[in-house]
Amino acid sequence: MNTTLDKLIKGVIALVRDVEGEDPTSMRLMEIGFIAGQSVARTGQAPTGDPIEYSVGGSRVGLRKSEAARIIVQVPAI
Amino acid sequence: MLSKSTLEANTKPKSKLLGLVALVGNPNTGKSSLFNALCGMNAKVGNFPGVTVEKKTGQWKAVDGSHIEVVDLPGTYSLAARSADESIAVEVLLGKSTKIAGHAHTSTSDVPSDLEPQPDCVIVVVDAAAIERNLYLFSQVRELGLPTLLVLNMWDRVATDCDLTIDIPKLAETLSVPVLTAVASKRQGIKEIQCKVEEMLAGRVTNQHPADQSVGSKQHSSSAQPDIYPPLFLEETKGLQDWLLARGHAVHRFEVSRLLIDAGGPIESYWKHVLGTSSHSDTKTTNVSGENSEVADGLDSKLQGIRAKLKEADLSVPRMEPKLRHAWIKSTIKDAVHRAALPVVTFSDRIDRLLTHQVWGLLSLVAVLFFVFQAVFASIGTGWLSEQIDFGCETLALLVSSTIPPGALRSLLNDGVIAGVGGVLVFIPQIAVLFLLIAILEDCGYMARVALVMDRWMSMLGLSGRAFLPLMTSFGCAVPGIMSARTIASRRDRMVAILVAPLMSCSARLPVYTLMITTFIPSVSYVNGWVSLQGLLFLAMYSLGAIVAIPIAWLLKKFAFPGPTSPFVLEMPSYKWPSWRVVLSQVWEQVRSFAVRAGTLIFCTSILLWAAAYFPSDHREENQLVAKLEAIDAQAPQPASVSTSDVHVEAISMRINKLRATSIEQSFLGRFGRSIEPVFHAVGWDWKIGVGVIASFPAREVIIATLGTIYSLGSDVDEGSESLAEQLRASKWPDGRPVFTWVTALSIMVFFALCAQCAATLVAIKRETKTWFWPVFTFVYMTALAYFSAMLVFVVGSQF
Structure with a gap:
C-alpha cells in the first residue's frame, strides 16, 4: 500500500517509492538518501510533532511534515 | 598579536x-x-x-x-x-x-x-x-x-x-x-x-x-572507469562541450554535465552571462555587438533541446542524477559493504526519544540553556584567572606609578592602557566557559536536536530550525553567526537570520551586564540559594535581544522579504562524546580572538579616548600636587605617626579631585558630551555614560575601558586601587543624587542589548549581503530600537 512518509507511523518500516517534484528541496531529499528502494522508518519527532526524524540509509534526517509529504512510500500490507 | x-x-x-x-x-x-x-x-x-x-x-x-x-x-x-x-x-x-x-x-x-x-x-x-x-x-x-x-x-x-x-x-x-x-x-x-x-x-x-x-x-x-551516466547523456555532454569549445571556451566535462543537469543553477547563469556579456560590457569588447547575445540565446536553446531529448529517453534532468548515482553506489559497493537490512534502533535513537520528547525534550532544552547561563555567571569575577589578571593589572599600575613621574605618560599608561585593556581581559574566564559549553553541545550532537525541537517555533517567525544555529552562535559572537547563516539555502531565511543575528546577546555584551548587575543589583537568592536575582536578571538580559528579534523577524519577513516558508531538511548526527581536542581548540580560538581584539582595537580606542579625555586641559597643578602627595607618602611610612600631615594630605587630595573633575569636563570628550547631554538625559544617563556609549560604537566591550578611563581620571588618589564598581557607585549628579541606580543600570543594559555597536558585525553583514544597504539598515534600526527602549525603561523605571 502506498502512502506519504509523513503518515508513516512509528515501528513500521517502509520502502521509498518516489520523491515528488524536481525543485532543490526534492533534489536534496534524494541526494540525502530518499531514493526508490531505500527502507525508511520514523525514529523521533520534535515535541510539537513536527518536524519528524527519520532513519534512512544509516543516517537520521529531520523533515517537516510538508517535506515528508513529498516522499511516497510503500508500507507492508498488514 | x-x-x-x-x-x-x-x-x-x-x-x-x-x-x-x-x-x-x-x-x-x-x-x-x-x-x-x-x-x-x-x-x-x-x-x-x-x-x-x-x-x-x-x-x-x-x-x-x-x-x-x-x-x-x-x-x-x-x-x-x-x-x-x-x-x-x-x-x-x-x-x-x-x-x-x-x-x-x-x-x-x-x-x-x-x-x-x-x-x-x-x-x-x-x-x-x-x-x-x-x-x-x-x-x-x-x-x-x-x-x-x-x-x-x-x-x-x-x-x-x-x-x-x-x-x-x-x-x-x-x-x-x-x-x-x-x-x-x-x-x-x-x-x-x-x-x-x-x-x-x-x-x-x-x-x-x-x-x-x-x-x-x-x-x-x-x-x-565505467561511467555513471548512460551513453546518450555522455554523447550530449560531449556535444555541448564541443559547442562551447567552438565558441572559444574550453570547459571541463564535469562542468558541462553540471551545466546540463542543474537547470537554472549558478553555472547556467554564469555561462549565459559569460557568453552574453561582452555585448553589454562597454569598452573592452572587440567583438561585433549582438554576436555574443546570439551565442547566449544559442546556449539557451541548445540546453533546452538537449534536456528535451533526455526527457524523451526517460532521463529528465535533474531527477535522473540522484537515481543514477544511487544505482551506481548500490551496484558498486554491494560486495564490499554489508549492512543489516532493517534500520536498527541505536543508542543514539534512545537518547533522542528523551531529548525530543514532548515534555522532557523541552524541559531539557530549558535546563541546558539555564545551566549555561548560570555557569557563565558563576564564573564571573570569582575565578582564579580573573583574580590573577586583576592582580597583574594592579601590580603593573603600581610599577608605573613608582617609576614614572606624574604627567601625561603616566596617565596614558595607567588610565589609558592598563585600565582599558586590563578591564576587558578580566572577562576572559566567562567567555571561555560560555564557549566551552557551546562547543560541547555542538560537538556531542545536541545542537541539531535543538534545531529540530525549535523548528516549529522558528517557523512561526518564518524562519527554519536551521536559523537557530546562526542565532545561537551569535550569542557568542555575531560575526561567525552571520557567516554560518550562509548554510541556510533560502535567501529570505538567510537575510532575516543575518539581520536579526546582531540582536542576540554576544559575548562582548557580557562585561556590560556583569558590571551593571554585580554593582547595582542586590545579591538576593530564592529557593535555598538555587535561583539568584542576579542570575535571573542575567538570563533576562540575555533573552531580551532574542525576544525582540521575534517581532523584528516577523516584520522583515512580512515587508522586506515576502514569500513562502522555506523547507527543513536536517541531518541528525549520532550522539557522541565530545572530543576534547575539538572543544578546546574552539574555546582557544574564541578566547584568542577576544584577547587579540582587546590588544588591538580596544588598545587603540583606549589610547584615543584617553587623549580625548586628557587634552586640552591644563594638568600642571594636578601633577605638582600628586608629586607632593607621593613625597609625603614616601616620607611617612608609619601611618599613625603624624596626624597633622593627615589633614594636609586630605586637603591636597580634595584639591586634586576637583582639578581632575574640571579637567575632564574641559577635555574634548567632556565638551562634546556636555554639548549633547539632553540626548543622554532622556535615557537617564549623565554625559560621562553618554560619552562612554558613543566611544563604544566601534566595539561595545570598549564601554568598560571607557568608563574605567573616564572614572579613574576623575577619581580620588586613594581610590586609585579600588574597582570600577566602587567608582561608579560613588558618582553623583551635581545635586548629589547618585548617577547610577538600578534604573540607570537597566537602561544602560537594555541599550547595549539592542544596539549595533560592533564594526566587525556590520562589515560581516556587508560581506554576506554584498551591499552596504543592509549594514546601514541594521545599524539604523538597532540604534533607534536601543535608544527608544532605554528611554522606555528609564521612564517606566523612574515611576518606582
Whole structure:
C-alpha cells in the first residue's frame, strides 16, 4: 500500500517509492538518501510533532511534515 | 598579536610546494577535525551540518622537507551547485575560484593569476557509518578526474558496530581509488593519510597522461572507469562541450554535465552571462555587438533541446542524477559493504526519544540553556584567572606609578592602557566557559536536536530550525553567526537570520551586564540559594535581544522579504562524546580572538579616548600636587605617626579631585558630551555614560575601558586601587543624587542589548549581503530600537 512518509507511523518500516517534484528541496531529499528502494522508518519527532526524524540509509534526517509529504512510500500490507 | 599558527598560514613557506590537496565531504563527517589533525591549525569544528562555511587553508610538511597545502571546502552533500557552499566547492575543485574567498566572480576577463590553481589531489572524507549516502559526493568528485583518496572517518563507530561491515581492500578495488580509515578526532590514521597523499602527489608527475580527451590540465586515469551516466547523456555532454569549445571556451566535462543537469543553477547563469556579456560590457569588447547575445540565446536553446531529448529517453534532468548515482553506489559497493537490512534502533535513537520528547525534550532544552547561563555567571569575577589578571593589572599600575613621574605618560599608561585593556581581559574566564559549553553541545550532537525541537517555533517567525544555529552562535559572537547563516539555502531565511543575528546577546555584551548587575543589583537568592536575582536578571538580559528579534523577524519577513516558508531538511548526527581536542581548540580560538581584539582595537580606542579625555586641559597643578602627595607618602611610612600631615594630605587630595573633575569636563570628550547631554538625559544617563556609549560604537566591550578611563581620571588618589564598581557607585549628579541606580543600570543594559555597536558585525553583514544597504539598515534600526527602549525603561523605571 502506498502512502506519504509523513503518515508513516512509528515501528513500521517502509520502502521509498518516489520523491515528488524536481525543485532543490526534492533534489536534496534524494541526494540525502530518499531514493526508490531505500527502507525508511520514523525514529523521533520534535515535541510539537513536527518536524519528524527519520532513519534512512544509516543516517537520521529531520523533515517537516510538508517535506515528508513529498516522499511516497510503500508500507507492508498488514 | 598573531598566534603562531596564523603566522605560519600567512607567511610564504620557503620549502617546495609538493601539491595542493582539497578536502571535501558531507557535513558531520568530521572533516574539520581531519583538517585540524592534518594541518595542526585551529579551525571551528562542529557536529552541526554546515558549520564549516569558510574556505580554510593549511599545510603540512612532507618527509622530504617539501610541504603540502590543504584547502578545506565547505561541507556539502552534493556538487550540484545550488547553495553558496556548493558553488564554492565546485569552483575550487574546477580551479575556478578567485583567490580572495567569498568574491563572486562575474567578471568575464579570465586573468589566470586571479584564480586559485586546481587541486592536485582530492581527499573525500566520509562518515563510515553512513557510507552509502556519503559516496554520492564521492561519485561526483571522481568525475573530476583528479587523483582521489577516500577516507572513512569515524571508523571506531563501524569497528564496534556489528550491523555494518566494510571490506576495505574490496572497496578500494571496486572504486579504484585508495581507501584509508581514520578517527580524526582521536588523531588515528592521520600519518597514513599524509603518507598516501605524499605518495600520490609524488607519483602524479610520472603517471600523468599528457593527452586526455577532456579539458583540464590535471586529468587522471580514473576517468577511464565505467561511467555513471548512460551513453546518450555522455554523447550530449560531449556535444555541448564541443559547442562551447567552438565558441572559444574550453570547459571541463564535469562542468558541462553540471551545466546540463542543474537547470537554472549558478553555472547556467554564469555561462549565459559569460557568453552574453561582452555585448553589454562597454569598452573592452572587440567583438561585433549582438554576436555574443546570439551565442547566449544559442546556449539557451541548445540546453533546452538537449534536456528535451533526455526527457524523451526517460532521463529528465535533474531527477535522473540522484537515481543514477544511487544505482551506481548500490551496484558498486554491494560486495564490499554489508549492512543489516532493517534500520536498527541505536543508542543514539534512545537518547533522542528523551531529548525530543514532548515534555522532557523541552524541559531539557530549558535546563541546558539555564545551566549555561548560570555557569557563565558563576564564573564571573570569582575565578582564579580573573583574580590573577586583576592582580597583574594592579601590580603593573603600581610599577608605573613608582617609576614614572606624574604627567601625561603616566596617565596614558595607567588610565589609558592598563585600565582599558586590563578591564576587558578580566572577562576572559566567562567567555571561555560560555564557549566551552557551546562547543560541547555542538560537538556531542545536541545542537541539531535543538534545531529540530525549535523548528516549529522558528517557523512561526518564518524562519527554519536551521536559523537557530546562526542565532545561537551569535550569542557568542555575531560575526561567525552571520557567516554560518550562509548554510541556510533560502535567501529570505538567510537575510532575516543575518539581520536579526546582531540582536542576540554576544559575548562582548557580557562585561556590560556583569558590571551593571554585580554593582547595582542586590545579591538576593530564592529557593535555598538555587535561583539568584542576579542570575535571573542575567538570563533576562540575555533573552531580551532574542525576544525582540521575534517581532523584528516577523516584520522583515512580512515587508522586506515576502514569500513562502522555506523547507527543513536536517541531518541528525549520532550522539557522541565530545572530543576534547575539538572543544578546546574552539574555546582557544574564541578566547584568542577576544584577547587579540582587546590588544588591538580596544588598545587603540583606549589610547584615543584617553587623549580625548586628557587634552586640552591644563594638568600642571594636578601633577605638582600628586608629586607632593607621593613625597609625603614616601616620607611617612608609619601611618599613625603624624596626624597633622593627615589633614594636609586630605586637603591636597580634595584639591586634586576637583582639578581632575574640571579637567575632564574641559577635555574634548567632556565638551562634546556636555554639548549633547539632553540626548543622554532622556535615557537617564549623565554625559560621562553618554560619552562612554558613543566611544563604544566601534566595539561595545570598549564601554568598560571607557568608563574605567573616564572614572579613574576623575577619581580620588586613594581610590586609585579600588574597582570600577566602587567608582561608579560613588558618582553623583551635581545635586548629589547618585548617577547610577538600578534604573540607570537597566537602561544602560537594555541599550547595549539592542544596539549595533560592533564594526566587525556590520562589515560581516556587508560581506554576506554584498551591499552596504543592509549594514546601514541594521545599524539604523538597532540604534533607534536601543535608544527608544532605554528611554522606555528609564521612564517606566523612574515611576518606582
